[in-house]
Amino acid sequence: MRFSQAFIPTLKEKPAEAEIPSHTLMIRSGMLRKLGSGIYSYLPLAKKVINYIETIVREELDDKGCQEILMPVLHPRELWEMSGRWAVYGPELMRLTDRHDREFALGPTHEEVITLIAKYDIKSYKKLPINLYQIQTKFRDEIRPRFGVMRSREFIMKDAYSFDKDKAGLQKSYDDMYDAYSRIFARCGLKSVAVEADVGAIGGSSSHEFMVLAETGESEVLHCECGYAATSENAKIAPFDDHSSEDMKELAKIHTPDRKSVEEVSAYLGVLPEKLIKTIVYKADDGFVAILIRGDREINNVKLANFLQCLNLEFATEQEIENIVKSVAGFVGPVGKKKIKIYADENLKSAKNMVTGADELDYHYKNVNLERDAHIDKWVDLVQAVEGDLCPKCGKPMTSFRGIEVGQIFQLGDKYSTSMEATYDAEDGTAIPYQMGCYGIGITRTMAAAIEQFHDKDGIIWPISISPYEVELINLSPAEEDITSFCDNVYEMLQDVFIDVLYDDRDEKAGFKFKDADLIGIPIHIIVGKKNFENEMVEIKIRKTGEKITCAFDDIVEKVEQLIDDLYEEIDKNVE
RNA sequence: CGGGAUGUAGCGCAGCCCGGUAGCGCGCUUCGUUCGGGACGAAGAAGUCGCCGGUUCAAAUCCGGCCAUCCCGACCA
Numbered sequence: 102m103r104f105s106q107a108f109i110p111t112l113k114e115k116p117a118e119a120e121i122p123s124h125t126l127m128i129r130s131g132m133l134r135k136l137g138s139g140i141y142s143y144l145p146l147a148k149k150v151i152n153y154i155e156t157i158v159r160e161e162l163d164d165k166g167c168q169e170i171l172m173p174v175l176h177p178r179e180l181w182e183m184s185g186r187w188a189v190y191g192p193e194l195m196r197l198t199d200r201h202d203r204e205f206a207l208g209p210t211h212e213e214v215i216t217l218i219a220k221y222d223i224k225s226y227k228k229l230p231i232n233l234y235q236i237q238t239k240f241r242d243e244i245r246p247r248f249g250v251m252r253s254r255e256f257i258m259k260d261a262y263s264f265d266k267d268k269a270g271l272q273k274s275y276d277d278m279y280d281a282y283s284r285i286f287a288r289c290g291l292k293s294v295a296v297e298a299d300v301g302a303i304g305g306s307s308s309h310e311f312m313v314l315a316e317t318g319e320s321e322v323l324h325c326e327c328g329y330a331a332t333s334e335n336a337k338i339a340p341f342d343d344h345s346s347e348d349m350k351e352l353a354k355i356h357t358p359d360r361k362s363v364e365e366v367s368a369y370l371g372v373l374p375e376k377l378i379k380t381i382v383y384k385a386d387d388g389f390v391a392i393l394i395r396g397d398r399e400i401n402n403v404k405l406a407n408f409l410q411c412l413n414l415e416f417a418t419e420q421e422i423e424n425i426v427k428s429v430a431g432f433v434g435p436v437g438k439k440k441i442k443i444y445a446d447e448n449l450k451s452a453k454n455m456v457t458g459a460d461e462l463d464y465h466y467k468n469v470n471l472e473r474d475a476h477i478d479k480w481v482d483l484v485q486a487v488e489g490d491l492c493p494k495c496g497k498p499m500t501s502f503r504g505i506e507v508g509q510i511f512q513l514g515d516k517y518s519t520s521m522e523a524t525y526d527a528e529d530g531t532a533i534p535y536q537m538g539c540y541g542i543g544i545t546r547t548m549a550a551a552i553e554q555f556h557d558k559d560g561i562i563w564p565i566s567i568s569p570y571e572v573e574l575i576n577l578s579p580a581e582e583d584i585t586s587f588c589d590n591v592y593e594m595l596q597d598v599f600i601d602v603l604y605d606d607r608d609e610k611a612g613f614k615f616k617d618a619d620l621i622g623i624p625i626h627i628i629v630g631k632k633n634f635e636n637e638m639v640e641i642k643i644r645k646t647g648e649k650i651t652c653a654f655d656d657i658v659e660k661v662e663q664l665i666d667d668l669y670e671e672i673d674k675n676v677e
Numbered sequence: 678c679g680g681g682a683u684g685u686a687g688c689g690c691a692g693c694c695c696g697g698u699a700g701c702g703c704g705c706u707u708c709g710u711u712c713g714g715g716a717c718g719a720a721g722a723a724g725u726c727g728c729c730g731g732u733u734c735a736a737a738u739c740c741g742g743c744c745a746u747c748c749c750g751a752c753c754a
Contacts, residue, residue: 113703113715114689118747138746193752210754244678244752251754258754310754319753402751415751506754543754577713612714619714630713640713 102570103592104605108145111617121317123552124249126561130621139246139254143545146621149569150548151257155236157288157566158259158542161281167232167261172214174238178204180213183521195240195254207240212517212539215262219535220523223264229525229535230270232278234261236544250545251319251505257545263538266525271512271536275307278510278540280677282311285542286507287676290564291551296322297331298509307512311542312504315553320506323499325492333501334403336486337493340448341395347453350468352436357465361431363396366456366465373397377456378449378469380433382422382441386411389425392483393435393445393471395452401485408444408481427460434458435475436466445471447480505550508542555645561622562645565668570603572661573623577611577630587654588629591639594658600665619644625664627657 109131118135119125127133132147143151159169181187181194187206195207208214215233223231239258246254263274279295286293291313298310310332312322324330331337360366367374377396382389383405390409394400406414419430426433426441434457435443449455454468471477488501518524518534527533548567555562565571572595576588585606592604603623605614611630618626626642633639638651641660652660 110687112688117683117689120748135746191752239754241753245748245750247748256754260754509754541754546754580712610712610714610716612712612716615714617715628713632713 102603104603105607107603109621110144111620113616119249121248121251121553122556123251123317123549126552126556126620126622127249127549130561133249139243139252141250141253141255146569147548150551150563150567151544153567153569154289154544154547155259158236158285158544161285161288162232162234162259162261165232165277165281167234169235170218170233171235171237172208172211172218174208174240176206176208176214178206180217181206184213184216184517185520186213193242193244195242208237209239209241210539210541211235211237211260212262212513212537213521216517216521216523216535216537219264219518220521223535224526226266226525226527230263230265230274232261232263232274234259234540248317248549250549253545256543259542259544261540263540264525265536265538266527266533268514268536271514271538275510275512275538278538279309282508282510282540282542284676286311286313286547288672289547289551289567290672291507291547291554293507294322294324294330294504296324296335296504297329298335309510310506311508311510313507313547313550313554314502315505315550316503317553318503318505320504321501322504323486323488323490323501325495325497325499327492327495327497329492329494329499331486333486334401336490336499337482338484338486338499339491339493339496340451341490349470349473350454352466352468352470352474354459354461354464355467356463357432358463360463360465367396370456370465370467372456376454378435378452378471380435380458382417382426382428382433384413384415384417384421385409386413389417389421389441391426391433391435391439391441391443393443393449393477394484395446395449396456398446398448398487399485400446400483404481404483408483428458429460429462432458432461432464434460434466434469435471435477436460436469437475439476442478443476444479444481444483445477446483448484450480505546505553506543507547507550508540510540511538513537513539556622559616560620563622563624564672565624565665566672568622568624570601570623571665572600572602572625572627573605573618573621574602574627575605575614575618575629577614577628578634579606579608581631584629584631584634587634591627591629591657595661598658598662600661624668625661627661 111131112129115125116128119128132144134142136142178187197205236259238255240255243252243254246252265271265274293311293313295309295311298308321333322330323333323336357366357369360369363374363377367377374397375395379394379396381392392400422428422430449471453470456465456467457469459466489498492499514536515534518537524532524534552561574592576585578584595602622644624644628640637654640649641652642649
């Protein structure tokens with residue numbers, strides 16, 4: 102492609118709306134333009150990257166025997182009522198009404214549609230297992246779209262659905278997808294890691310998220326050298342140090358005037374925050390509960406919501422604490438008989454001689470020993486894991502990094518097949534619900550994640566496997582006829598050997614073209630300037646390292662082919 | 678939805694407090710010079726000042742309402 106003909110509207114200045122590198126760079130490099138909040142047009146460079154990512158996805162999935170289909174974006178309300186998700190999916194489901202007042206959703210995911218397809222047309226065990234996928238625009242009415250394509254309301258996603266006869270089959274399909282995903286992200290040139298994940302609203306049992314490592318990632322991942330890795334919201338931990346060796350002391354009420362927070366009480370009494378127990382009252386779906394957590398730690402809301410099996414979870418108000426719990430905000434505690442259920446983080450089980458609220462204004466208890474002084478309805482893992490916590494598998498301290506979630510795989514089991522009465526006929530003729538799995542990859546998010554992982558102050562540094570072009574040929578002297586006709590020639594020769602090349606033939610200053618080339622981030626630049634030209638040489642620059650090599654005219658094609666091979670080899674060695 | 682901000686030329690912004698009919702930089706068009714890290718000169722095109730209403734002789738500017746966009750928090754590929 103000649104740059105002079107290409108639609109690549111680059112920008113010198115940073116756009117006001119962009120916060121993170123991928124967003125800024127996609128706009129500046131002429132890949133992306135905004136239409137509305139969380140709604141974007143993909144210009145030619147972006148579309149090429151998307152195509153390359155999709156090609157890798159298709160190749161790897163097809164290799165596992167998956168088959169591509171295309172399902173509708175528009176879903177009738179009745180379909181979502183079959184699974185019960187019209188009600189539970191919540192405001193994130195983009196809903197609309199047609200001229201006859203019929204209600205529809207714009208599909209955020211396609212479990213319902215695919216299950217219906219299977220229900221009608223995959224009736225025999227002989228047809229199983231089967232895995233169907235699509236690459237489709239998805240809609241999610243995000244509370245707050247941000248970071249450009251990273252969290253948008255409309256995005257391109259690959260979603261696959263597996264159907265198996267039994268759990269063992271599902272496990273096999275799941276393992277295949279796990280393997281395919283690892284290969285896909287590696288082939289995209291990305292450093293990624295699979296972590297244990299929360300199943301969230303989709304439901305089901307086992308799940309992994311694939312995270313691309315990047316400082317700007319929205320998720321914190323805890324991992325251990327033994328291989329354990331999980332998002333911080335989902336991470337389990339080995340119990341922290343206990344105090345079981347202490348003797349239980351006598352319970353005592355102490356005056357703590359106007360000291361409510363952990364910091365205040367801990368400073369006033371001269372004890373460490375870890376000797377305090379916070380008692381937090383929540384309003385859950387079916388009533389109020391009190392949760393106990395060590396003073397220096399936080400409650401993990403995902404764990405709590407999962408444990409309580411509830412959709413809405415909020416703090417009780419001061420009024421509710423007074424009226425329902427018969428206590429005082431800031432001084433709530435577990436000692437004595439209570440009207441509501443009390444659940445304690447299991448790490449408190451061995452804690453001795455703790456400080457808690459005394460359910461009375463300006464008073465706390467000291468020397469509280471939960472098993473002696475309180476009634477705990479259940480001990481549960483509720484703590485938010487942090488860096489330094491011990492690995493649940495091997496007990497070593499875990500470290501943390503940030504990541505961008507680019508894919509997630511789930512074992513759904515028979516959740517949808519049962520609710521939608523989708524069954525196959527087994528060998529003995531009985532109707533059995535499919536065992537299903539679902540597997541997503543955010544295509545456009547993967548593109549953004551690649552930029553987050555690979556950029557510098559000058560612009561994007563594309564991994565060659567998903568780069569919009571493999572080579573950028575830069576003519577620094579378009580006014581010189583001999584140089585230009587030479588460049589035209591090189592352009593032809595490269596195309597003849599199927600190298601995808603962007604040819605900067607524009608009548609612009611050298612610096613201008615260099616800046617654009619660095620910004621756009623094509624991995625290999627061939628620079629044709631006057632001085633080198635007179636010596637029958639060109640310069641080849643590697644975008645990633647900045648390394649510049651000179652190359653004789655006759656060797657250009659061979660050298661470039663070799664450099665391309667090297668870059669692919671570097672990627673391939675990380676593909677299992 | 679709560680908190681904070683912004684809306685003026687394609688992009689980035691000033692002007693608003695103190696009302697008098699719009700300006701700067703980049704980009705764009707033409708010409709000339711320049712030509713290895715976002716050149717210079719000259720000439721030019723381009724804006725219903727987010728929308729609706731109010732106050733006023735007069736509104737980008739003051740007042741009210743609405744809309745949109747962005748940032749911080751709770752959700753997710």
